[in-house]
Amino acid sequence: MLKGLLFDLDGVIADTARFHLAAWNRVAESLGITLPPAANDALRGRSRQASLDLILNYGPGANHFSADEKAALAAKKNTEYLQAIATLTPADILPGVPQLLDDAQAAGLQLAIASASKNAPAILAKLGIADRFSAIVDPAQLQHGKPDPEIYLKAQALLGLAANEVVSFEDASAGVAAIKAAGQFAVGIGDATVLAAADLVVPSTADLKLATITAAFNREVS
Ligand code: G6P
Ligand code: MG
Numbered sequence: 777m778l779k780g781l782l783f784d785l786d787g788v789i790a791d792t793a794r795f796h797l798a799a800w801n802r803v804a805e806s807l808g809i810t811l812p813p814a815a816n817d818a819l820r821g822r823s824r825q826a827s828l829d830l831i832l833n834y835g836p837g838a839n840h841f842s843a844d845e846k847a848a849l850a851a852k853k854n855t856e857y858l859q860a861i862a863t864l865t866p867a868d869i870l871p872g873v874p875q876l877l878d879d880a881q882a883a884g885l886q887l888a889i890a891s892a893s894k895n896a897p898a899i900l901a902k903l904g905i906a907d908r909f910s911a912i913v914d915p916a917q918l919q920h921g922k923p924d925p926e927i928y929l930k931a932q933a934l935l936g937l938a939a940n941e942v943v944s945f946e947d948a949s950a951g952v953a954a955i956k957a958a959g960q961f962a963v964g965i966g967d968a969t970v971l972a973a974a975d976l977v978v979p980s981t982a983d984l985k986l987a988t989i990t991a992a993f994n995r996e997v998s
Contacts, residue, residue, distance in 0.1 A: 778993050779941040781880050782931045782955075783909075784821065785891035787947030788965060788981065790868050790903060793820055795860035799853045800831055807849075809835035817970050820948030821922040823892050823915065824850050854895075861895065864902040870981040877908050879986040886910050890931040890944065892921055911935055923953035928960055940997050943989055949973070961993050 787793035800819055804811050811834055819827050828850050829838040841849070880887060888911040889896055896915075900906040911934035913927055920926045932942050939959035946952045947965045952974045955962040963978065964971030971977050976992045978984060 777941060778885065778943060778990055778997075780886040780888065780932070780935045780937045780943075781876075782888050782890045782928060782935075782942050782944040782960070784944075784946045784948070784951050785889055785896050785899060786893060787820060788945050789870060789873055789889075789905075790864065790899060791870055792861060792864075792899060793947060795857055796820075796827075799856040799860065800827060802856060803828075803849055803853050804831050804834070806852075807832075807835055817949050817967075821892060821946070821951040821954070823921040824854065824894070826921050828853070857895070861899060861902065864899060866904040869903050869905065872980070872982040872984045876981075876984045876986055877905065881908070883986065883990075886935045886937070888931040888935050889913065890927045891915070892918075892927065922948070922950040923957065925954050925958035928955050928958035932958070932960070943993050945984075946971070946974070961997055963989060 783789055786796060797816060797819060801811060809831060811831065815834065818830060822830060828846055832838040832841060877887065887909045889909050890913050892915045894915060897906065897912060911931060913930045913934065918926050928944055932939060943961045943963060944955040945963045945965065946955060949970050952962050952964050952971050956973055962974040963976050964974030965978055965981055968977040975996055976989065
């Protein structure tokens, strides 16, 4: 029986994935690296450090940079990102999400955030929805990033639920892989080809309807 919903944040709750990508593009440009289109999905859901390594590997390679140089590049990216998210307001919650959260709470479902972002609590506060979630996984406590299932297993444990009692939402192929490795039902938001491993894919958050999701979950999981 469905008892909880686990949400990625960037690209699922708010359109902040584009801010991450823009800030990383500026870092890449400063190093003379041009990111290929595939970086759009590859950078989603990856920790700050893993994202930087991925970018450097599109150029001379991550092992050509010292730990101090990498820390400075990651800090530069985060400063730009913080400037971009400073203006977020409740109006920046993606379409369909407020209704989904309302319907989920009316149905008695528990809600959790499973984001790799250390900025997630600040973003939720700016969006005015921090109190909707009974658990927010702290990425600093994790050993492994997505596509490892750890973050989704941690989110389900914080809610006291089992894998067959939750639905998890992602916009990244690494995130969908993490959900499936956790044995949970995955809803992908975006390109059905990129997110083919998900159990249900919708083109945009505006298409997220609790009744449709619950029906698909009940068909597959019970
Ligand atoms: C999310 C985003 C990634 C980002 C990661 C770390 O998973 O999808 O693009 O790299 O969080 O975010 P942070 O805000 O801690 O740098
Ligand atoms: Mg995401």
